[in-house]
Amino acid sequence: MAASYGLGLKRPSAIPGFGLALGFTLTYLSLIVLIPLAALVLKSATSGFWDTVTGARTLAALRLSFLTSLFAATVNAVFGTIIAWALLRYRFPGRRLLDAFVDLPFALPTAVAGIALTALYAPNGWIGQWLAPLGIKVAYTPTGIAVALIFIGLPFVVRTVQPVLEEFDRELEEASATLGANRHQTVFRVMLPTLMPAILTGFALALARAVGEYGSVIFIAGNMPFISEIAPLLIIIRLEEFSYPQAAAIGTAMLMISFGLLFFVHLIQAWRRRRFGND
Amino acid sequence: MTDAAIAPLLVAPIEGPRVTTERPLVQVTLIGVAVIFLVLFLLLPLAAVFVEALRAGLGTYFAAITEPDAVAAIKLTVLVAAIAVPANVVFGLAASWAIAKFEFKGKSVLNTLIDLPFSVSPVISGLIYVLLFGAQGYFGPYLQSHHIQIIFALPGIVLATIFVTFPFVARELVPLMQEQGTQDEEAALSLGASGWKTFLKVTLPNIRWALLYGVVLCNARAMGEFGAVSVVSGHIRGKTNTMPLHVEILYNEYNFAAAFAVASLLALLALITLVIKIGLEWRYADQIAASRRH
Numbered sequence: 151m152a153a154s155y156g157l158g159l160k161r162p163s164a165i166p167g168f169g170l171a172l173g174f175t176l177t178y179l180s181l182i183v184l185i186p187l188a189a190l191v192l193k194s195a196t197s198g199f200w201d202t203v204t205g206a207r208t209l210a211a212l213r214l215s216f217l218t219s220l221f222a223a224t225v226n227a228v229f230g231t232i233i234a235w236a237l238l239r240y241r242f243p244g245r246r247l248l249d250a251f252v253d254l255p256f257a258l259p260t261a262v263a264g265i266a267l268t269a270l271y272a273p274n275g276w277i278g279q280w281l282a283p284l285g286i287k288v289a290y291t292p293t294g295i296a297v298a299l300i301f302i303g304l305p306f307v308v309r310t311v312q313p314v315l316e317e318f319d320r321e322l323e324e325a326s327a328t329l330g331a332n333r334h335q336t337v338f339r340v341m342l343p344t345l346m347p348a349i350l351t352g353f354a355l356a357l358a359r360a361v362g363e364y365g366s367v368i369f370i371a372g373n374m375p376f377i378s379e380i381a382p383l384l385i386i387i388r389l390e391e392f393s394y395p396q397a398a399a400i401g402t403a404m405l406m407i408s409f410g411l412l413f414f415v416h417l418i419q420a421w422r423r424r425r426f427g428n429d
Numbered sequence: 430m431t432d433a434a435i436a437p438l439l440v441a442p443i444e445g446p447r448v449t450t451e452r453p454l455v456q457v458t459l460i461g462v463a464v465i466f467l468v469l470f471l472l473l474p475l476a477a478v479f480v481e482a483l484r485a486g487l488g489t490y491f492a493a494i495t496e497p498d499a500v501a502a503i504k505l506t507v508l509v510a511a512i513a514v515p516a517n518v519v520f521g522l523a524a525s526w527a528i529a530k531f532e533f534k535g536k537s538v539l540n541t542l543i544d545l546p547f548s549v550s551p552v553i554s555g556l557i558y559v560l561l562f563g564a565q566g567y568f569g570p571y572l573q574s575h576h577i578q579i580i581f582a583l584p585g586i587v588l589a590t591i592f593v594t595f596p597f598v599a600r601e602l603v604p605l606m607q608e609q610g611t612q613d614e615e616a617a618l619s620l621g622a623s624g625w626k627t628f629l630k631v632t633l634p635n636i637r638w639a640l641l642y643g644v645v646l647c648n649a650r651a652m653g654e655f656g657a658v659s660v661v662s663g664h665i666r667g668k669t670n671t672m673p674l675h676v677e678i679l680y681n682e683y684n685f686a687a688a689f690a691v692a693s694l695l696a697l698l699a700l701i702t703l704v705i706k707i708g709l710e711w712r713y714a715d716q717i718a719a720s721r722r723h
Binding site: 159171182186242266276301389398 | 467478481520526542545548550557561567588592611649654656660672673677702707
C-alpha cells in the first residue's frame, strides 16, 4: 500500500487541483471547526474542570440530559424499528406520505417543534387536556423533555433500519420457514439479529443528537434547576454570568459524551462488517 | 398459453403469501402502532403550528409577519443563509474533489473530521465562537481595541450557522463522486480540456442533483438553526434576531398568535424542503443514491 504512494503522501494522478482543493479544505476545516473546538478544550482546562463538572447543579443537568436522552432513544429504537418495518413490508393508504414525513424533524426548525409540542402537551393543550384529569403532567416536567427528544430522534432509527431491512435477503426468511421455524422464530431469531447493528447505530445517533439538543427542549422543559434544567441550557446560563471556564467545562464534558457515542457507533459498524461482511 | 396467463403462475409461489410475512392481525397491529406514533409525534405538532397561527384570524396573522421586527428577522435569516450556504458549497466541492478524485494518506481521518459538527451540540457550536471572539474570549481584547464586533453581530451569526451546516454539502458529494471515479475527468483531460473546464463541464453536471440535494438540506438547517445562533446573537430586536429567535421572543412575551405566525413560515420552509427532497429522491434516485445508502 505504502509503495503506491511513491515518496509523497499522495498517489500520483493525472487529475489536477489536488493542492488547491486539499489546501482549501484543510484551511476551512481548521478555521471553522478545529481551532474553535480546540479553544473550547483549552478554556475548560484553564481552571477547575473537575470542580465544575462534579458540581451538584452541573451533575444534575448532565444526568437529566443523559437519562431523558437514553429514554427517548430507547423509545425511538423500538417504535422506529416498527415504523421502518410497517412502511417497508406492508401496503396501506398514506404509506408514502407518512414515509416522507419521517424526515420532518430534520427539516423543521427546533424552536418551531418546541413551541408546537408545548402547545400540544400544556395542561390546556390538544393532548395535555386529556392527560391532566388523569394526573399526568407532560409539559414543564422531565416527561416533556423526553417527548421533545423522541420527536427529534425518530428519523435516525427509521432511516438507518430501513435500508438494511430493504436489502434483507428474503430467501433467508424462506429458508428459515422451510426448516420449520414459525414466523415468530424467523423474525426474532433470524431477522432481528441482522437488523440489530442498524438499530443500535440509529439508537446511538438519536442518543448523541438528544444529549446536545436545545431548541425543541427549552420551551417544554420548565427549566427548573436540579429538576428540568438540561446541560445545554446550563451552558447558556453560565455564559450569561460570564463564567466562561465553567461554560467551557460543561461543553467539554458533553463533547466527551458525544465522541464516546460516536466511537460506539464505529465499533458497531466494525463488528457488523466482521460478522455480516461488507455492505 | 399467453405470457399473461403464465406470469401469475410463475410469480405466485415465489411471493409466498404466508411464510415470509406476518398474520393479518399482526400486520394490522403493527401498521396501527406505526401510524398512531407518526400522527401523534410528527403530524399533530405540524398541524398545531398552523392552527395556532391562524387561531386569531388572518388579519392578526398577516400583521404578525409584516410587522417591522418580523420583516427584519426574515431579512437577516435570508442574508445569513445567503452567506453560509455558498460558503459550505465551495467547501463541499473542494473537499469532495480532494477526497474522491485522489488517494492520499489521512483521508479517512479527514472524512471523519468533516462530519464532526453533526455530533456537537448546537449550544457548543455557538459557545466556541464566544470563547474566541467574545468580550472575554481569546481575541476579545484585540477585537475591542480595533472596534470589530463579531459576537452579538452578523459575523458571529454567520460563523455559528456555517459550523452547524458544515457537513451537509460535502457528505452528499463525497460518496457520489467516489462512486463515479475519475474516468470521465481523465477522458476530458486527455482530450485537451483544462482542469477548470473539466470541472465545470464534466464533474459539475455529473453531481448537480446531489449538489442541489445538499444545498436544500443545508439551507433548511441554516434558516432554522436556533441553539447555536441563540448563543452568539445577543437577541437585539430588529437587528440580530433571526426568525427562530424572533419566534422565541414573541413566545416568551406570551404573544402566541404572532409567535406561531412566524413559526408557520419556518414550518412552510420545512415542508417545501421535504417536497424538493422527496422529489429529488424519486426523480434522480440513481444520481444521489450513493449518499442515501448511509
